[in-house]
Amino acid sequence: MPNLVAIQKFVEKNFSHFGLNKKAQMIRLVYEIAKKEKMSFAAIFLLEKDRLKPFTVIKKELLSRRFPHLSDREKERWHFSPLKLQPKNKISVIKQKKFLPRDIFIEKDVRNAELVKNMKKKFPHARYHNISSYQHYVKDKKFSLCDYNRRLEKFFIVKEKYNFFVDCPCTKDAVCCGYKIMNCGFGCGFECQYCFLQSYTNAPGIMLQANLEDYFKEFKSFKNKNIRLGTGQFTDSLIFDDITNYAVEIVEFFRNYPQTRFEFKTKSKNIGGLLSIPAANNMIVSWSLNPQKIIDSTEFYTASLKERLACAEQCARHGYKIGFHFDPIVFYDGWEKDYQSVVKDIFKYVSPEKIAWISLGCLRMSPKQKEAIENRFVDNKILDGEFVLGFDNKLRYSSHLRQDIYRKMKEFILEHGKNIWVYLCMEDKEMTNKLGTH
Numbered sequence: 001m002p003n004l005v006a007i008q009k010f011v012e013k014n015f016s017h018f019g020l021n022k023k024a025q026m027i028r029l030v031y032e033i034a035k036k037e038k039m040s041f042a043a044i045f046l047l048e049k050d051r052l053k054p055f056t057v058i059k060k061e062l063l064s065r066r067f068p069h070l071s072d073r074e075k076e077r078w079h080f081s082p083l084k085l086q087p088k089n090k091i092s093v094i095k096q097k098k099f100l101p102r103d104i105f106i107e108k109d110v111r112n113a114e115l116v117k118n119m120k121k122k123f124p125h126a127r128y129h130n131i132s133s134y135q136h137y138v139k140d141k142k143f144s145l146c147d148y149n150r151r152l153e154k155f156f157i158v159k160e161k162y163n164f165f166v167d168c169p170c171t172k173d174a175v176c177c178g179y180k181i182m183n184c185g186f187g188c189g190f191e192c193q194y195c196f197l198q199s200y201t202n203a204p205g206i207m208l209q210a211n212l213e214d215y216f217k218e219f220k221s222f223k224n225k226n227i228r229l230g231t232g233q234f235t236d237s238l239i240f241d242d243i244t245n246y247a248v249e250i251v252e253f254f255r256n257y258p259q260t261r262f263e264f265k266t267k268s269k270n271i272g273g274l275l276s277i278p279a280a281n282n283m284i285v286s287w288s289l290n291p292q293k294i295i296d297s298t299e300f301y302t303a304s305l306k307e308r309l310a311c312a313e314q315c316a317r318h319g320y321k322i323g324f325h326f327d328p329i330v331f332y333d334g335w336e337k338d339y340q341s342v343v344k345d346i347f348k349y350v351s352p353e354k355i356a357w358i359s360l361g362c363l364r365m366s367p368k369q370k371e372a373i374e375n376r377f378v379d380n381k382i383l384d385g386e387f388v389l390g391f392d393n394k395l396r397y398s399s400h401l402r403q404d405i406y407r408k409m410k411e412f413i414l415e416h417g418k419n420i421w422v423y424l425c426m427e428d429k430e431m432t433n434k435l436g437t438h
């Protein structure tokens with residue numbers, strides 16, 4: 001990895017005539033180029049010549065090198081923020097990881113909940129603490145990326161009082177698909193490099209809501225039950241299912257509402273609960289998919305591609321509908337071949353009529369998320385992509401690249417079944433209209 005301190009010293013010494021902001025822009029660009037091209041930063045400059053150039057010329061040259069495939073107009077939407085790397089934020093990814101919470105905090109209102117009993121059985125050596133409420137516990141505290149890195153050490157078993165179902169946060173100006181989140185878990189044990197939770201949450205651990213019955217009560221009061229619902233937004237839907245056993249309760253409840261389509265979204269192989277009871281046709285079990293090389297390099301601790309597809313096959317055979325999410329799609333040289341091969345694999349395991357939907361969404365992130373990724377996963381590859389500020393102020397691949405990716409992905413999928421519902425996730429109206437995918 002490029003040595004940031006050395007780059008800072010180099011720029012300071014050789015470009016001391018530039019102001020702070022200009023030097024900070026140079027530092028970021030030089031760091032990103034050296035990282036992407038795997039070369040010494042010093043080789044980026046022809047020093048004697050470069051030192052005399054005005055900043056606008058140097059910046060233009062650095063931007064062209066950092067974003068070789070973007071037009072000048074697109075390059076203007078490059079997002080700059082000063083590069084701040086703190087070594088203490090870096091995480092080390094170990095081969096096998098077990099969830100072994102050290103401290104489990106239980107709100108007084110759910111002391112006798114079934115979930116607490118399950119936790120005690122599963123984690124007899126953890127320290128259990130009674131707390132009045134989670135809000136009180138975290139009051140006035142700020143949590144850092146270091147706390148996020150240690151989030152699996154602490155679990156909070158809480159009673160949800162208000163936000164049983166929330167509208168999918170979607171993104172500003174995107175075409176909304178009307179999805180609702182059943183908010184019964186917050187935080188995840190997997191480590192996807194791109195996960196939005198790493199910059200979204202200000203929580204010191206994993207939160208599990210223990211009062212599922214209140215969610216069901218709330219749902220019964222909904223006038224319109226013809227909706228799509230799911231649990232996989234603020235956590236992976238099944239990652240903790242062997243602790244919570246929620247999948248069973250959820251299926252048993254929602255099978256009585258066939259007009260509601262309920263989705264479990266996962267990268268796990270934790271399907272024991274789902275297979276232990278009869279399936280229901282309105283229950284969809286979905287897997288996020290990526291080529292195995294992306295799973296290996298960015299989706300740590302998750303099930304492999306083959307395991308995900310094998311689980312999908314088992315769930316389909318059992319009677320569930322299946323969903324797939326190509327989200328995020330990561331662009332790299334040779335992406336087409338790899339993604340087309342994943343699409344082909346899907347249909348070796350699951351027949352088109354069993355598929356409820358397939359969504360597509362290219363890798364995107366907020367600037368804050370990018371900061372978290374570059375701090376936590378210093379040697380990531382995903383940030384080497386050419387991102388510019390998109391319609392929602394998130395960093396996105398250029399519009400023409402995204403369009404090309406979606407068009408090809410749609411073709412790959414529809415080759416296997418003309419009636420498969422393919423939709424775009426978190427894209428604007430223009431993109432959605434061009435692709436005709438909503």
Ligand code: SF4
Binds near residue numbers: 191194195196236
């Ligand atoms: S599975 Fe989803 S929630 Fe969990 S780390 Fe990955 S992206 Fe985040």
